[in-house]
Amino acid sequence: MALTGLEIYKLLPKTNCKKCGFPTCLAFAMKLSQKGIELSACPDVSDAAKAALEAASQPPVRLITVGAGDKAFSVGNEVVLFRHEKTFYNEPGLLVTIKDTDSADSAAKLVSDVSAYAVERVGKDLTLNGFAIKNASGDKATFAACVAAVATKTVLPLALLSTDPGAMEAALAKADGRNPLIYGATKDNAAKMAELALKHKCPLAVISTDGLDGLVEIVEIVTKAGVQDIVIDPGARGFADSLAALVQIRRLALKKNFRPLGYPVITFPGEGTNSPQEEAVLAGQHIAKYAGIVVLDHFSPETVYPLLTLRQNIYTDPQKPLQMAPGIYTVGDPTDNSPLYTTTNFSLTYFSVMGEVEASGVPSWILICDSEGLSVLTAWAAGKFDSEKIAKTVKSSGIEDKIKHRKIIIPGYVAVLMGELEDELPGWNIMVGPKDAVDISGYIKKVWTNN
Amino acid sequence: MPVEIPTEKWTGKIREVTLGGGGRKTVTVGGETALPFLHFEGSIPNRPVVAVQILDCRPDGWSEPLVRAWGDVVNDPAAWAKKAVELGADIVFCTLASAHPENQNTGAAEAQTTAKKLLDAVDVPLIFYGPEVSDKDNEVLVAVSDATSGLGMALGVCEEKNYRTIVASCLANGHVAVGRAPIEINMQKQLNILMCDLGIKPDRILMDPTTGALGYGLEYTYSVMERLRLAALGGDSMTSMPMLCTVGHEAWRQKEAKSSDGVPEAWGSLEERGILWEELTATTLMSAGADIVVLRHPRTVEMVKSTIKKLMGS
Known part of the structure; x- marks a missing residue:
C-alpha cells in the first residue's frame, strides 16, 4: 500500500543534507510519495528503510496473470475487504477440473463444452476461464499426454495440478507459451517447482498442509529462489475453515501489508463438499469472500450460470451502477x-x-x-x-x-x-x-x- | 515464526431477539460480537436460522418445481406448516396473501383463523407478513397480533410510511416488529429509531433490509447488510438488530427460477437452477449478516441448514 509523504519522511535520515537535490528530507519525501523521484537519490537511506519503502510500493495483493493471449485472466490487485469501501477489481478465475484418468472422449467433450460456454447477462457475455488438469494417474507420460490433448483443443488458460516435479516438467513442455499456473509447490518439492516456474516463466501455486504458518514458509522458499508470481493455497477445504483462512489472508495483506501472503488465493470447493450443488454453494462463498481462482470439480450449465451471475454481482463497481443511455x-x-x-x-x-x-x-x-x-x-x-x-x-x-x-x-x-x-x-x-x-x-x- | 492473525476489536454486539415463548418453543437470533462465521474474533452464540415461507392460500403463479416439491399441502396452511417443520424449518413464515384486495380480500377474521390453525399445527415460532398493502396489513396483522398475544410472534412489515399501528400492536401483545427500508442504511436506522420512539424495545425489532435476489440487486442488499453489520459491531446501537431476508420470495419470482421454455440452453435445467438461485441468494446474504433467511424450496432448506451447521463449525 502506498505510503504518505509523512510516513516516508519517518523512514529517511532526517539530516536535511540536500544531497538528493531537495532542501529538506520532508520535501524529498513528498516528491517520493508522488513517485516523482527514485529513493536511490538519497545516498544515506538505511537498508531497513529501503525494504519498507519497497514493500509499500507493491500492491497489497499481487496481480497474477494466468494464460496467454486474449483469454488470459488476471487476479489480485484488490485493495478493500468490503466492496462498498471501493470495489473489487479482478473477478476470480473459474476453472473446471479435468483428470488425466478421464477417458479421452469425455475429456474432449468437457473441454469443448466449457470452452464454448457463454451466457449473456446485462449486456455482457459471462464465461468460464479455463481448466485445471489434474495428474490423478500419478503417471508422468499420462499427465503430459492429457495436457497436450487439452492444449490443442482450447485456447483457455490452464492450471497444471501435480506435486511431482518430473510430471510437471513433462506437462510444461506440452503447454509451451501458454503461461499455465503450476500447482504446485509443497514443502517437499518447493525448490524444484520454483526452478520450473523460473525456467518456464509461469506463475507458481504454493500449497500448504499446515495452515498459514506452513504457507508462509513455502512462500519464503520460492520467493528466495526468485519466483515473484505466486498463488497461494492455505489448504482449508470446508466452509468454516476456508472462510477464516481467506479472511485472514486478505486482512494480513491489506491491513498489515504482510508480503508473504500478499497473493491471490486458489480454492477447491469440490474437495470440501459432497455434491455438485453443495460445491456450487461453497464456490459462491469463495467468490464473495476473497478467492482469486476457484477450481470446480463439476460443470453443468445450471450450476455455473448462477455462479457466473454471482461473480458479476459481487464485482460490479458499487459506485457505478450499470446504466443505459437514455x-x-x-x-x-x-x-x-x-x-x-x-x-x-x-x-x-x-x-x-x-x-x-x-x-x-x-x-x-x-x-x-x-x-x-x-x-x-x-x-x-x-x-x-x-x-x-x-x-x-x-x-x-x-x-x-x-x-x-x-x-x-x-x-x-x-x-x-x-x-x-x-x-x-x-x-x-x-x-x-x-x-x-x-x-x-x-x-x-x-x-x-x-x- | 507463527503468523499473527489480525482480529478486529469490536465494541458493539448484535442484539439478541427471541421469538416464541408463552409456553411455546423459542428461537433466539443475534448476539454476535464478530462478523458472520468468523469464530476466531468473537462469539456467535446463536446460529442463523431458517424460516420457511408458506401462504395462507393456494399460491398463484409460483414456479412449477416449487409447487411440485410441496405437493398437496399448499392447499392447507396447517398441513404446509407441519411439513415445513418436518423438513427442518426453525420458524414458519406465513404471508397473509389472501388479504390482498386483488386476491380474496380476506380480513381480520380469516387471518385470526389462519393464525390459530398454525399455532395448533406447529410449536415453532411464527412470523406473519401481510399482503403489503398498508390498510390491509394493519387490519390483518393487528388481528393476528391480538389473537396470539404473549406468544412472541414477529409481524411485518413496518415501513416508514406505515409502522405505527403494527408497532403499537406488537408492543401491546409482546410481539417482535419487523422493519423494512428500501436497501438503504440510513433509512433502516431511521426506521429503527422511529419504531423505538413508540416505546417498543430495541430487542423486539428485526430488520428486513429488502432482499435483492441473485442477479436482481443481490449486491445492493449484500453491501447494505455488510455496512449495517459493521456499524453495529462498531458500536451503533440503532443498527444492531438482527436481520431477516425474504430470500425465497425474491429468488423464486425471477425468470431464472421460473422459466424453462424459451430460455438459453446455457441456463441449464430449471429445477436445479432455481434451487441454486435460492441457495446462493441465501448463503451469500448469510455471509453479509443475515440472521433469519426465509426460504421456499425444501431442498434449499436442507442445503442451507447443512451449510449453517458447517459454518458454525460442527
Whole structure:
C-alpha cells in the first residue's frame, strides 16, 4: 500500500543534507510519495528503510496473470475487504477440473463444452476461464499426454495440478507459451517447482498442509529462489475453515501489508463438499469472500450460470451502477401503431424489460428515462423517475413523431404516477403495466388487441 | 515464526431477539460480537436460522418445481406448516396473501383463523407478513397480533410510511416488529429509531433490509447488510438488530427460477437452477449478516441448514 509523504519522511535520515537535490528530507519525501523521484537519490537511506519503502510500493495483493493471449485472466490487485469501501477489481478465475484418468472422449467433450460456454447477462457475455488438469494417474507420460490433448483443443488458460516435479516438467513442455499456473509447490518439492516456474516463466501455486504458518514458509522458499508470481493455497477445504483462512489472508495483506501472503488465493470447493450443488454453494462463498481462482470439480450449465451471475454481482463497481443511455430503443420492427413502454436506465431494469418484450413477440418501442442508473422503485423514491421526468423524455426524445397513437405503458410499481402524468402529457392515455417484467407478455396480449 | 492473525476489536454486539415463548418453543437470533462465521474474533452464540415461507392460500403463479416439491399441502396452511417443520424449518413464515384486495380480500377474521390453525399445527415460532398493502396489513396483522398475544410472534412489515399501528400492536401483545427500508442504511436506522420512539424495545425489532435476489440487486442488499453489520459491531446501537431476508420470495419470482421454455440452453435445467438461485441468494446474504433467511424450496432448506451447521463449525 502506498505510503504518505509523512510516513516516508519517518523512514529517511532526517539530516536535511540536500544531497538528493531537495532542501529538506520532508520535501524529498513528498516528491517520493508522488513517485516523482527514485529513493536511490538519497545516498544515506538505511537498508531497513529501503525494504519498507519497497514493500509499500507493491500492491497489497499481487496481480497474477494466468494464460496467454486474449483469454488470459488476471487476479489480485484488490485493495478493500468490503466492496462498498471501493470495489473489487479482478473477478476470480473459474476453472473446471479435468483428470488425466478421464477417458479421452469425455475429456474432449468437457473441454469443448466449457470452452464454448457463454451466457449473456446485462449486456455482457459471462464465461468460464479455463481448466485445471489434474495428474490423478500419478503417471508422468499420462499427465503430459492429457495436457497436450487439452492444449490443442482450447485456447483457455490452464492450471497444471501435480506435486511431482518430473510430471510437471513433462506437462510444461506440452503447454509451451501458454503461461499455465503450476500447482504446485509443497514443502517437499518447493525448490524444484520454483526452478520450473523460473525456467518456464509461469506463475507458481504454493500449497500448504499446515495452515498459514506452513504457507508462509513455502512462500519464503520460492520467493528466495526468485519466483515473484505466486498463488497461494492455505489448504482449508470446508466452509468454516476456508472462510477464516481467506479472511485472514486478505486482512494480513491489506491491513498489515504482510508480503508473504500478499497473493491471490486458489480454492477447491469440490474437495470440501459432497455434491455438485453443495460445491456450487461453497464456490459462491469463495467468490464473495476473497478467492482469486476457484477450481470446480463439476460443470453443468445450471450450476455455473448462477455462479457466473454471482461473480458479476459481487464485482460490479458499487459506485457505478450499470446504466443505459437514455432514449428510444426498439424491439423487432415496430410501426407507428406498436406499443410504447417506458422505464428507467438501470441496465438490469432495461435488460429485464427488453428480454420480456422480446419474448412477447410484439414489436415495440421502449423509452428509457435517465434515472441515473437507479431501478424503478429506488428511482421513484429518490425523485429520479417521476411524471415530470417521463413527460420531458417523451417530449425531447422525438418518440411523438414515430408513433400515431398516444399511449404509454408505465411500470406497475409507479402506478401512482398515472394522474400526474396525465396532467403532464395532455391527450395521452397512461397505461399501467405489470410490476414485474416477467408478466409483460401476458399483459400486452391482453391490452394491445385493438391494433 | 507463527503468523499473527489480525482480529478486529469490536465494541458493539448484535442484539439478541427471541421469538416464541408463552409456553411455546423459542428461537433466539443475534448476539454476535464478530462478523458472520468468523469464530476466531468473537462469539456467535446463536446460529442463523431458517424460516420457511408458506401462504395462507393456494399460491398463484409460483414456479412449477416449487409447487411440485410441496405437493398437496399448499392447499392447507396447517398441513404446509407441519411439513415445513418436518423438513427442518426453525420458524414458519406465513404471508397473509389472501388479504390482498386483488386476491380474496380476506380480513381480520380469516387471518385470526389462519393464525390459530398454525399455532395448533406447529410449536415453532411464527412470523406473519401481510399482503403489503398498508390498510390491509394493519387490519390483518393487528388481528393476528391480538389473537396470539404473549406468544412472541414477529409481524411485518413496518415501513416508514406505515409502522405505527403494527408497532403499537406488537408492543401491546409482546410481539417482535419487523422493519423494512428500501436497501438503504440510513433509512433502516431511521426506521429503527422511529419504531423505538413508540416505546417498543430495541430487542423486539428485526430488520428486513429488502432482499435483492441473485442477479436482481443481490449486491445492493449484500453491501447494505455488510455496512449495517459493521456499524453495529462498531458500536451503533440503532443498527444492531438482527436481520431477516425474504430470500425465497425474491429468488423464486425471477425468470431464472421460473422459466424453462424459451430460455438459453446455457441456463441449464430449471429445477436445479432455481434451487441454486435460492441457495446462493441465501448463503451469500448469510455471509453479509443475515440472521433469519426465509426460504421456499425444501431442498434449499436442507442445503442451507447443512451449510449453517458447517459454518458454525460442527
